[in-house]
Amino acid sequence: MKVILGVGGGIAAYKAAELARAFMERGATVQVVLTASAGEFIRPLTFAALTNQKVITDLFGSGSADEVLSSSVEHIRVAQENDVLVVAPTTADLLAKFASGLAPDFLTTLYLAFTGKVILAPAMNTNMWHHAATQDNVERLAARGNYILPPDEGLLACGTTGPGRLPDPAWIAEAVVTIGHPRKDLDGETILITAGPTQEAIDPVRFISNHSSGKMGYAIAAAAACRGARVILISGPVDLPQPYGVELVAVTSAAEMRDAVMGHLSDATIIVKSAAVADYHVANPAPQKLKKTPARMSLELDPTVDILAEVGRNKGDRLLIGFAAETQNLVSEGRRKMETKNADMVVANLVSTEGIGFGADVNEVTLVLRTGGVIQLPRATKRAVADEIFDHALKLRLALHARS
Ligand code: PMT
Numbered sequence: 001m002k003v004i005l006g007v008g009g010g011i012a013a014y015k016a017a018e019l020a021r022a023f024m025e026r027g028a029t030v031q032v033v034l035t036a037s038a039g040e041f042i043r044p045l046t047f048a049a050l051t052n053q054k055v056i057t058d059l060f061g062s063g064s065a066d067e068v069l070s071s072s073v074e075h076i077r078v079a080q081e082n083d084v085l086v087v088a089p090t091t092a093d094l095l096a097k098f099a100s101g102l103a104p105d106f107l108t109t110l111y112l113a114f115t116g117k118v119i120l121a122p123a124m125n126t127n128m129w130h131h132a133a134t135q136d137n138v139e140r141l142a143a144r145g146n147y148i149l150p151p152d153e154g155l156l157a158c159g160t161t162g163p164g165r166l167p168d169p170a171w172i173a174e175a176v177v178t179i180g181h182p183r184k185d186l187d188g189e190t191i192l193i194t195a196g197p198t199q200e201a202i203d204p205v206r207f208i209s210n211h212s213s214g215k216m217g218y219a220i221a222a223a224a225a226c227r228g229a230r231v232i233l234i235s236g237p238v239d240l241p242q243p244y245g246v247e248l249v250a251v252t253s254a255a256e257m258r259d260a261v262m263g264h265l266s267d268a269t270i271i272v273k274s275a276a277v278a279d280y281h282v283a284n285p286a287p288q289k290l291k292k293t294p295a296r297m298s299l300e301l302d303p304t305v306d307i308l309a310e311v312g313r314n315k316g317d318r319l320l321i322g323f324a325a326e327t328q329n330l331v332s333e334g335r336r337k338m339e340t341k342n343a344d345m346v347v348a349n350l351v352s353t354e355g356i357g358f359g360a361d362v363n364e365v366t367l368v369l370r371t372g373g374v375i376q377l378p379r380a381t382k383r384a385v386a387d388e389i390f391d392h393a394l395k396l397r398l399a400l401h402a403r404s
Pocket of ligand 1: 196211212213214215216217254273274275276277278279304305306307308309321322323324325326337349351357358359360
């Protein structure tokens with residue numbers, strides 16, 4: 001992806017360096033354009049070193065006749081050569097200029113000349129953000145098709161607390177990848193995804209859970225959103241940011257996850273059950289904190305509802321993808337779970353293998369298919385695995401339709 005990164009003159013401009021790096025890490029080329037005031041906060045050299053490209057800082061260069069002539073068309077060239085224009089931070093001043101079509105410098109001129117996707121990440125003092133003028137400008141820009149990444153809430157550099165903070169650069173980069181992704185082959189699908197662990201209460205301060213971080217399920221959700229799907233992510237307690245373009249339903253226990261899944265089932269065309277749902281819950285959680293005593297203690301556990309099996313009984317013609325976390329007999333256990341729970345595909349992973357599975361950024365999975373096939377995928381990032389799962393799921397659905 002070819003990204004233009006416009007940087008406005010706000011205190012968050014320093015985070016734009018991290019953003020440039022996040023784009024480079026995702027394989028993008030990055031053309032940085034600094035406004036004059038951004039150049040007061042952070043030097044062009046920083047961006048030039050990070051992106052290996054000359055940074056554009058003004059409309060007319062040094063003012064020599066030659067430079068004026070070549071730079072007077074440079075904004076057109078930059079506009080034509082790139083896929084997305086990201087402005088981070090977008091100051092209140094830039095929002096106002098973009099909204100009213102003012103073009104006093106390179107970035108604002110480029111904005112008018114650019115016909116691709118425009119993604120604005122405003123960051124400013126809370127009162128400036130809440131001001132009616134700013135909100136009007138944001139609404140006008142959104143109505144024109146500009147993507148607005150709203151600011152985070154928190155303690156701002158000016159000492160106030162509230163909305164105004166530039167979101168995490170890695171999150172912005174992921175959002176830009178999602179918006180700018182050229183492949184929209186999941187457009188029209190509604191994909192219901194479960195992720196993370198569940199927590200089953202013992203008493204108000206203790207619970208039973210497992211090591212799931214949610215990374216696998218969140219990667220699946222991000223991949224689906226990138227490829228154009230409406231995504232409903234039902235997540236147990238995890239420490240991950242909500243992926244851009246994904247509807248998040250936060251749950252805690254297996255019972256809550258079951259209700260959320262069944263409540264959204266009618267919307268879904270594809271269901272992916274990657275959550276590590278507790279198989280047991282405490283029969284009678286204590287209403288008050290249990291006191292420590294020297295005596296041995298035991299907990300009475302009841303099985304939780306098997307959500308995958310319940311979805312399997314009610315799935316109709318939806319495509320159902322389950323997971324299997326195994327420590328041995330990967331394929332036979334994957335196949336058994338697929339048959340008993342009426343899934344169309346099971347993504348089986350050997351969670352005892354060093355470096356993959358729970359908590360890792362990579363996974364190594366085997367796809368067990370209703371059509372009889374078994375596909376072993378190479379070790380890859382969870383995001384790459386997620387894309388492979390959807391590639392095979394789409395082919396599988398075609399094969400299943402052809403059979404019926
Ligand atoms: O979250 P990460 O740290 O990224 O780790 C990823 C992962 C290891 C959790 C993931 O790759 C994975 O294997 N998820 C499934 C974990 C699991 O619970 O597997 P299982 O074999 O116990 O369950 C089989 C299937 O039944 C799963 O689709 C599970 O969601 C589902 N299930 C299980 C129990 C239950 N009560 N209801 C269910 O729906």
